[in-house]
Amino acid sequence: GVTRHYKFNIRMRNVTRLCETKSILTVNGKFPGPRIIAREGDRVVVKVVNHVSNNITIHWHGIRQLRSGWADGPAYITQCPIQTGQSYVYNFTITGQIGTLWYHAHVSWIRVTLYGPIIILPKRNASYPFVKPYKEVPIIFGEWWKADPEAVINQALQTGAGPNNSDTFTINGLPGPSINCSSKETYRLRVKPNKTYLLRFINAALNDELFFRVANHTFTVVDVDANYVKPFRTDTIFVGPGQTTNVLFKTKSLFSNDKFLMAARPYSTAAAGTFDNSTVIGVLEYDGNTSSSSSNIKALPLPSLPAINATAYVANWTSSLRSLGNSQFPVNVPRTIQRRFFFAVGLGTSPCPVNQTCQGPINGTKFKAGVNNVSFTMPTTALLQAHFFRRSNGVYTTDFPTTPLNQYNYTGTTPNNTMVTNATKVVVLAFNTTVELVLQGTSTLGAENHPLHLHGFDFFVVGQGSGNFNSTADPPKFNLVDPVQRNTVGVPSGGWVAIRFQADNPGVWFMHCHIEIHLTWGLRMAWVVMDGKLANQKLPPPPADLPKC
Ligand code: C2O
Numbered sequence: 001g002v003t004r005h006y007k008f009n010i011r012m013r014n015v016t017r018l019c020e021t022k023s024i025l026t027v028n029g030k031f032p033g034p035r036i037i038a039r040e041g042d043r044v045v046v047k048v049v050n051h052v053s054n055n056i057t058i059h060w061h062g063i064r065q066l067r068s069g070w071a072d073g074p075a076y077i078t079q080c081p082i083q084t085g086q087s088y089v090y091n092f093t094i095t096g097q098i099g100t101l102w103y104h105a106h107v108s109w110i111r112v113t114l115y116g117p118i119i120i121l122p123k124r125n126a127s128y129p130f131v132k133p134y135k136e137v138p139i140i141f142g143e144w145w146k147a148d149p150e151a152v153i154n155q156a157l158q159t160g161a162g163p164n165n166s167d168t169f170t171i172n173g174l175p176g177p178s179i180n181c182s183s184k185e186t187y188r189l190r191v192k193p194n195k196t197y198l199l200r201f202i203n204a205a206l207n208d209e210l211f212f213r214v215a216n217h218t219f220t221v222v223d224v225d226a227n228y229v230k231p232f233r234t235d236t237i238f239v240g241p242g243q244t245t246n247v248l249f250k251t252k253s254l255f256s257n258d259k260f261l262m263a264a265r266p267y268s269t270a271a272a273g274t275f276d277n278s279t280v281i282g283v284l285e286y287d288g289n290t291s292s293s294s295s296n297i298k299a300l301p302l303p304s305l306p307a308i309n310a311t312a313y314v315a316n317w318t319s320s321l322r323s324l325g326n327s328q329f330p331v332n333v334p335r336t337i338q339r340r341f342f343f344a345v346g347l348g349t350s351p352c353p354v355n356q357t358c359q360g361p362i363n364g365t366k367f368k369a370g371v372n373n374v375s376f377t378m379p380t381t382a383l384l385q386a387h388f389f390r391r392s393n394g395v396y397t398t399d400f401p402t403t404p405l406n407q408y409n410y411t412g413t414t415p416n417n418t419m420v421t422n423a424t425k426v427v428v429l430a431f432n433t434t435v436e437l438v439l440q441g442t443s444t445l446g447a448e449n450h451p452l453h454l455h456g457f458d459f460f461v462v463g464q465g466s467g468n469f470n471s472t473a474d475p476p477k478f479n480l481v482d483p484v485q486r487n488t489v490g491v492p493s494g495g496w497v498a499i500r501f502q503a504d505n506p507g508v509w510f511m512h513c514h515i516e517i518h519l520t521w522g523l524r525m526a527w528v529v530m531d532g533k534l535a536n537q538k539l540p541p542p543p544a545d546l547p548k549c
Helices: 149-159 311-320 383-388 516-521
Strands: 003-017 020-027 036-039 043-050 058-061 087-093 099-105 115-121 135-144 168-171 188-191 196-203 209-214 219-224 227-234 236-239 244-250 259-267 280-286 339-350 366-371 374-376 421-423 426-429 434-441 450-454 459-466 488-491 495-502 507-513 524-529
Touching: 003 036, 036 043, 043 058, 058 087, 099 196, 099 219, 099 244, 115 135, 115 196, 149 516, 168 259, 168 280, 196 209, 196 236, 227 311, 236 244, 236 311, 259 311, 311 459, 311 488, 339 450, 339 516, 366 516, 374 524, 383 507, 383 524, 434 450, 434 488, 450 495, 488 495, 507 516
Parallel strands: 003 043, 036 115, 135 196, 188 280, 339 434, 374 421, 426 524
Antiparallel strands: 003 020, 043 087, 058 099, 099 115, 135 168, 196 244, 209 236, 209 259, 219 227, 219 244, 259 280, 339 366, 366 374, 434 495, 450 488, 450 507, 459 495, 507 524
């Protein structure tokens, strides 16, 4: 591979959306941020320079960071933030991943405008295991608040209540004609007839999983989270925050009607009003049409999307995803498991501090979220530094509970076990440990789907189901033949999912719900993977410019 150099200047810039202009954080003045394009095997070197007053880190979401954990990016996990006027060089090699990943800021809620695509092409002289696309187009979903998103989250944390919903979803940064004066801010995908496009979808929204469809057209899914899958046809894709989906998109030969609407809308089983249930639309426009009219796009038919709470559709989507699994791309799912974990993930509460009024659930508590009733407290120094220099004392403890402290009916309807304890606890894994992790969604405050993201690994999704996981009946049904490999998986609303990975990457690896409010409430933890014995099984020392806390 070659080395590709990028420079990211983080600057403020005025941007107008929904008829209001505001100053936002951008990479090089662009929103969404610029593309990173590389081939499998290439080294990517990005110098990030902070010209703003916020603390900044950038996470390369889904990049495995094999023995390059110092470049992973989550604030206070692998690094301290880059402060105003400072810079940091992220340096990593892309190993065994082809498809779409993305980058985003990983401090507080500033990823709302700091994100962009990472396009990973096959090695030079290698080709896709499908028809060569005529063109490749990244399509990124996002969210937009008229208010300052930092103010939105700070207010939520103070009151203990849920945050205000965003004002609109966006497609490549554009809200579409959701209000009259915003119709100029509509994403338009211009295509030629009879061509096959590769569309690269990224869900960069903060708090919503999305369905997406283009009227009168279908997709062939070929890759998720930079892993090839067995191709399958669908008219609607489902993509959770953090996830990516590549599809082949064949345009039609007839274009008597040269415009079609595309639309995205959330999937959620949360209470109505607690999430933005609006629809964002864009336009598919055929080229070379003589009857090209500037017809009012609002008059075009909307593609019909699954119901907001279509849990069965989502379960079916997840089980349709299978690794491609051929001789060139074998499926190396761990078969002998050395460590098994059971994590109950969901929302919860913590008591309201004295002399404060809290507006959270259950008699004025504060909203929290956790794993096995632990709400992870962010440290004030980076865990990876504490681990590497053996200064973990007072930073974290290694007693993360590997099963819930008391068993209960996780999908029961009576709220129970809502209280969490706040602590910075990790799980320590010996190098190369094979891990099986069952993630059980809890219904302590209503069942919701949680897109769980693991840094530093691609894991295999070996099973999923509804209700409570049954440790006798369910494991024999696991798919060890062609399970999909990815970095973010939805823990089903009122159900469970089982994943496997091999801890072959020394470092400290964050795992969290990619719904930003759940992450903020504490639905997060970290794995410490120890060095192996051989020189090439150890994490090298940090680069000299690693930011200090
Ligand atoms: Cu895309 Cu820790 O996140």
